[in-house]
Amino acid sequence: MDRASLAASSRDGHLALRRVERQQSVIERLHAAHGARLQIADLARGLGVSSRTVARDVERLRDSGVPIAAHPGRGGGVSLARVAAPAPIRFDLPEAAALISSLAVLGPTVSPSAASAMRKLAEAVAG
CATH class of the missing domain: 1.10.10.10 (Winged helix-like DNA-binding domain superfamily/Winged helix DNA-binding domain)
Known part of the structure; x- marks a missing residue:
């Protein structure tokens, strides 16, 4: 290139x-x-x-x-x-990993909701 x-x-x-x-x-x-x-x-x-x-x-x-x-x-x-409350979402491990990767590129602390989402995804994957 x-x-x-x-x-x-x-x-x-x-x-x-x-x-x-x-x-x-x-x-x-x-x-x-x-x-x-x-x-x-x-x-x-x-x-x-x-x-x-x-x-x-x-x-x-x-x-x-x-x-x-x-x-x-x-x-x-x-x-x-x-929206009163969003419906629960169930991700399998590759889907959760894809979201974690996307947030990592964006910057997991770019906003409060991004930081919260990253924390919840990491906790879910860690079990």
Whole structure:
């Protein structure tokens, strides 16, 4: 791989990691709002990116199955559907290891929920 390709690959990886961190932050901010609508512009300001970037992130999250509702028009925004309690999930060892690996790449302490998830996964695997 030549130097330019390696640099481009490194940059793409860095941008992907930043996107994942930002999307996690969007989910955490929406969760903390307890179902209230948050304006895309306010999220963008808080994350230090453009409104268009946040709108793309929200769309990617929605496409991935995250229950984010978009409220168009004046006073619109986005909100996270209230879920009383998520259903229990059972992972086999390779599935748990895949999640641990993903969190390790992201950074297991990038957010409180990432740290909590890593701790729970590690405890489950350790038995």
